Amino acid sequence: MDSALRRPALPRLAAPWPRASWLGLAAYGLIAFGLLPTLHLLTPVGSLLHVSDFTITLGGKIMCYAIVAVALDLVWGYGGILSLGHSLFFALGGYGFGMYLMRSIGREGVYQSDLPDFMVFLDWKKLPWYWHGTSHAAWALFLALAVPALLAAIFGLFAFRSRVKGVYFSIITQALTYAAMLLFFRNETGFGGNNGFTDFKRVFGLPITAPSTRVLLFMATAAALLASVLGTRYLVRSKFGRVLTAIRDAEARVMALGYDPLRYKLAAWTLSAVLCAAAGALYVPQVGIINPSEMSPANSIEIAIWVAVGGRGTLIGPVVGAALVTLAKSFLTTAYPEFWLFFLGLLFILVTLFLPEGVIGLGRRLWRKGTA
Amino acid sequence: MSPLAPRPEEGVLESAGIVHAARPGVLDASHRVILYLEEVTVTFDGFRALDKLTLYVDRGELRCVIGPNGAGKTTMMDVITGKTRPDAGTVYFGQTLDLTRMSEAQIAQAGIGRKFQKPTVFERHSVFENLELALASNRGVRHSLFAVVDDAVRDRVADMLRFIRLEGQADRPAGLLSHGQKQWLEIGMLLVQNPRLLLLDEPVAGMSDDETERTAELITALAAKHSVVVVEHDMEFIARLGGKVTVLDEGRVLAEGSLEAVQADPKVIEVYLGR
Numbered sequence: 001m002d003s004a005l006r007r008p009a010l011p012r013l014a015a016p017w018p019r020a021s022w023l024g025l026a027a028y029g030l031i032a033f034g035l036l037p038t039l040h041l042l043t044p045v046g047s048l049l050h051v052s053d054f055t056i057t058l059g060g061k062i063m064c065y066a067i068v069a070v071a072l073d074l075v076w077g078y079g080g081i082l083s084l085g086h087s088l089f090f091a092l093g094g095y096g097f098g099m100y101l102m103r104s105i106g107r108e109g110v111y112q113s114d115l116p117d118f119m120v121f122l123d124w125k126k127l128p129w130y131w132h133g134t135s136h137a138a139w140a141l142f143l144a145l146a147v148p149a150l151l152a153a154i155f156g157l158f159a160f161r162s163r164v165k166g167v168y169f170s171i172i173t174q175a176l177t178y179a180a181m182l183l184f185f186r187n188e189t190g191f192g193g194n195n196g197f198t199d200f201k202r203v204f205g206l207p208i209t210a211p212s213t214r215v216l217l218f219m220a221t222a223a224a225l226l227a228s229v230l231g232t233r234y235l236v237r238s239k240f241g242r243v244l245t246a247i248r249d250a251e252a253r254v255m256a257l258g259y260d261p262l263r264y265k266l267a268a269w270t271l272s273a274v275l276c277a278a279a280g281a282l283y284v285p286q287v288g289i290i291n292p293s294e295m296s297p298a299n300s301i302e303i304a305i306w307v308a309v310g311g312r313g314t315l316i317g318p319v320v321g322a323a324l325v326t327l328a329k330s331f332l333t334t335a336y337p338e339f340w341l342f343f344l345g346l347l348f349i350l351v352t353l354f355l356p357e358g359v360i361g362l363g364r365r366l367w368r369k370g371t372a
Numbered sequence: 373m374s375p376l377a378p379r380p381e382e383g384v385l386e387s388a389g390i391v392h393a394a395r396p397g398v399l400d401a402s403h404r405v406i407l408y409l410e411e412v413t414v415t416f417d418g419f420r421a422l423d424k425l426t427l428y429v430d431r432g433e434l435r436c437v438i439g440p441n442g443a444g445k446t447t448m449m450d451v452i453t454g455k456t457r458p459d460a461g462t463v464y465f466g467q468t469l470d471l472t473r474m475s476e477a478q479i480a481q482a483g484i485g486r487k488f489q490k491p492t493v494f495e496r497h498s499v500f501e502n503l504e505l506a507l508a509s510n511r512g513v514r515h516s517l518f519a520v521v522d523d524a525v526r527d528r529v530a531d532m533l534r535f536i537r538l539e540g541q542a543d544r545p546a547g548l549l550s551h552g553q554k555q556w557l558e559i560g561m562l563l564v565q566n567p568r569l570l571l572l573d574e575p576v577a578g579m580s581d582d583e584t585e586r587t588a589e590l591i592t593a594l595a596a597k598h599s600v601v602v603v604e605h606d607m608e609f610i611a612r613l614g615g616k617v618t619v620l621d622e623g624r625v626l627a628e629g630s631l632e633a634v635q636a637d638p639k640v641i642e643v644y645l646g647r
Contacts, residue, residue: 235517238517239504239517240517242504243505243516246494249494249495249497250492250493250495252455253493254505256476256492257505257565259505263512263513
């Protein structure tokens with residue numbers, strides 16, 4: 001018998017990209033790298049076509065959130081590990097790069113000192129040791145990614161080795177981010193206490209509020225989001241992804257096959273933390289502030305809601321979920337500020353009850369019905 | 373290559389007259405016995421699940437283990453696969469591998485395959501992917517990032533699909549298979565790992581008569597090239613397999629021998645009828 005004939009076909013393993021994906025990718029590229037930057041920079045303020053500072057910053061923010069959502073989807077949707085502490089890694093990435101932004105203020109701060117303002121205010125005479133070298137962007141960026149990675153790796157090693165799972169794992173991650181938040185609230189920690197970092201003047205030598213800088217950061221974020229989605233997509237479709245989902249569904253069987261689930265979980269978990277940290281590092285120069293409230297447990301829960309709303313285990317769903325929920329928040333917190341948390345809670349309940357696969361799952365169901 | 377072909381190095385070593393080629397970390401079953409359990413004791417909160425259990429399994433042997441509920445059958449499997457650590461006693465795989473010091477994953481890689489009591493397959497993965505993940509290969513994370521499903525992999529999976537009679541089901545999610553088909557898929561997953569010792573915990577539970585008969589055929593065929601330990605309740609099935617039988621009770625070996633011999637043993641009769 002011809003060997004090509006007896007081989008089983010593999011639609012899932014070798015499927016080419018559907019046309020919709022190519023179209024989506026092209027549209028994303030045109031809007032993020034062409035349309036929005038052009039309209040922001042080249043049309044006069046007040047014209048009908050002008051894209052405002054506010055819109056560009058909101059867009060950049062949403063894309064940072066989307067990276068975090070994709071990162072959580074990797075561990076939750078594919079690995080079955082629900083983290084309710086991902087805002088910690090996001091905030092640490094932000095603080096890491098924020099150190100560089102603080103140092104680049106130079107002597108233009110309120111106290112006109114070489115030290116960041118909050119240190120002068122605390123009457124510190126010199127930089128704490130961990131601030132050394134942070135005037136170099138590359139070192140600060142390295143810290144922004146390496147510190148969260150190290151923390152995630154150590155935490156993950158202990159948690160996964162002790163086979164902490166499910167809701168217990170989620171609760172511990174909450175406790176971790178809460179503890180970190182309390183630590184960062186303290187002035188002695190050396191990160192500006194409850195005010196955090198703000199009043200940045202420039203980034204990579206460019207004035208931080210200039211439209212061109214804004215657009216550059218916006219495009220860098222768009223590129224990072226694209227790389228995150230494509231990279232995790234490659235991962236979940238590789239053998240690594242198949243082992244990861246196998247661990248999610250039947251860990252005992254995976255072990256009996258000779259795989260060490262610890263290593264797979266740890267790899268996915270650490271990578272997820274690094275993605276969050278990168279998003280945090282991109283977020284801080286765009287919004288101009290980072291403080292310990294970014295680490296609050298409520299923020300981490302919101303991340304899980306983005307993923308649930310968009311659709312777990314779909315990668316693109318969490319991007320959509322982060323955008324929808326953030327836009328809704330942006331609208332509701334100005335129009336009806338007191339109802340935002342009720343809305344968020346209600347949304348979570350409704351999605352869990354009626355849309356187990358999120359809006360992406362709903363979209364796919366409707367599409368199938370339409371074509372059938 | 374047939375999925376049941378023996379590992380090449382086995383025959384080579386023996387024909388070269390090498391009697392004892394001990395290499396650390398590699399199974400050495402040059403002596404007759406492949407699995408040694410000696411004086412193994414396991415206690416859970418004061419309850420002795422295994423009480424100085426001593427048991428030897430020979431290379432190529434088909435061994436059936438029976439016993440009433442709570443006799444320690446599943447605990448014994450757990451000890452061999454590293455899921456439970458014994459409080460005392462030694463567990464060796466061949467001459468060199470101390471199973472009490474190895475992780476579950478290491479034990480599986482050393483060549484011990486286990487079928488769980490409840491069929492455990494990856495329900496959301498396709499039948500093909502289930503076998504592909506089980507296929508003997510590098511188990512490392514780095515390797516998994518770049519592993520490709522090439523023609524060699526497809527051929528080996530296709531061979532196994534035919535062997536376990538699931539040819540037409542390759543692309544279906546394993547969760548949609550019938551109970552008996554899942555049991556077969558799980559056995560197929562064990563076999564593509566190229567194990568030296570197979571542990572089968574109630575392989576025909578919930579199977580139809582026809583499926584049971586085919587499974588018996590399959591297991592007797594395996595026993596020629598692998599060592600197989602079967603835990604079962606179904607006496608007819610054990611009679612059909614025809615191997616040596618070990619009766620466990622309260623964590624100890626009560627009797628050992630042919631099925632007729634143990635069935636005639638007054639101690640065994642008392643344990644089974646006295647309850």
